[in-house]
Amino acid sequence: MKTSSRVGLAVLGLALASVSVAAHHSFAMFEMDKNVEYQGVVSEWKWQNPHVHFTVDIKPAPGIDPQTVGRWDVEGGSVNIMSRQGWTRTSYKVGDPIRLVGHPMKDGSKGISLFYSIRPDGTRLYHDIARPKDDVKKTSGVLP
Amino acid sequence: MLEFAAWVESTQISKTLFGMSWLWPACESLHFIGLCMLIGGAGLLDLRLMGMFRGVPIRHVKAMMPWAIGGFLINAGTGALFLTMQPHLYLSSAVWWSKVAFIVVAAANALFFETRLAPSALSMDDNADTSLVMKVVGACSLVSWFAVLYCGRMLPYLGTGN
Amino acid sequence: MAFFRSLQDSAFTEWFLGSASIWTYPTVLTLHTVGMAILVGASFVIHLRVLQVARDVPLRRLLPLYRFIWIGFAINLLSGLILFVTEAADRIADPVFYVKMASIAAALWLGVIVKRRTIDRPGAPDVTTGLSRSMAAASLALWTIAIVAGRLMAYLKSAA
DSSP states (O other): OHHHHHHHHHHHHHHHHHHHHTTSOOGGGBOTTOOEEEEEEEEEEEOOSSOOEEEEEEOOOTTSOGGGOEEEEEEOOOHHHHHHTTOOTTSSOTTOEEEEEEEEBTTSSSEEEEEEEEOTTSOEEEOSSSOOSSOOSOOOSOOO | OHHHHHHHHHSHHHHHHHHSTTHHHHHHHHHHHHHHHHHHHHHHHHHHHTTOSTTSOHHHHGGGHHHHHHHHHHHHHHHHHHHHHOTHHHHTOHHHHHHHHHHHHHHHHHHHIIIIIHHHHHHSOTTSOOOHHHHHHHHHHHHHHHHHHHHHHHTTTSOOOO | OHHHHHHHTSHHHHHHHHOOOTTTHHHHHHHHHHHHHHHHHHHHHHHHHHTTTTTTSOGGGGTTHHHHHHHHHHHHHHHHHHHHHHTHHHHHTOHHHHHHHHHHHHHHHHHHHHHHHTTTSTTOOSSOOHHHHHHHHHHHHHHHHHHHHHHHHHHTOOOO
């Protein structure tokens, strides 16, 4: 019956989709209940839809968790929602120091799903559409 | 709501589902396919109620509805999976609750049609124009489902959730 | 390649993707979804009928649905072009983009052939042939692949 071949093709298509996705960034790949703090310097800044994205370079230094050293890809939210949360195109630029808290990738590669950044005056810039203002109580790797 | 969402996300089922990194994108694809089935199938009936395809018996057009319902069920199922995996994205979002409201309107509208209008719709003269009530019901259905689509697609861009 | 790079790096792209207004990126994206619903929804109904679902409806009476197919396609061609410009270089190098485009072209082409073999043939019986049905089923499968490919593209955005 022709419907079954149609269904079969659709399943094949989805299977192909799944296999490829596993190799790339999907936010299902982040450990969403792990909050880690990162301190470094912005090396790339892309203020654009659908996701604001920037990279942070972290160098070894006293007080810096050695596990965070390197270049990290940070994934944010949409320009629209981040704007309403207080972010602007110029919140950061290449060369700026940055402190942020985010969720690292499950597979250990250097990707972060942004939770919030910490401004020099200590205020937090959240990005998500429905994040609590306080930290979720499961935290690890947060430096004093 | 946020505490409830946090609790759901701490459950084993939520973590297991969300831990399968291919599941979320697969659900998204299925959700798009389901909406095409729903809007296509229900859209045909809605257009007929609004007066298009005059001469075609409404009961014949209704034979497409099981496929529209199938699309709805695919979306209800994938929607339930999204809610189980990442409820915090939805439960505190006014946009999402608007989507739910429009789904309720569409469902209530369909129920109204089934219980009150169907007898006369199914037995009316095929070549007559549809009544004003039928036209409104058809239009309401189409508008509601597109509003559901709009709210769903705009979720990452509208509102703040705060 | 340089042409596509210049599109992706253009001032238009920077403005369009960096705009916090809902009337720019979010609206174009949503229009793309609306167009898909109309285009694939109408195709779905027509092809289901070719596959003998709701067979009491004369196939010829579904002719007005083709208007919606072209409206949906027009919306998506326009919104798609805008979205393409903003990612031109990445998409040109992305095999999934080609899968999507080829699937759409093939699905539409099959849809046109099915129409010619059925609705457009004067005096043709309303019961569709096995070949038309196979084409209708294939067209539906291709729309499914196009949708999946479109979703997959969102996950394969270059991080650069």
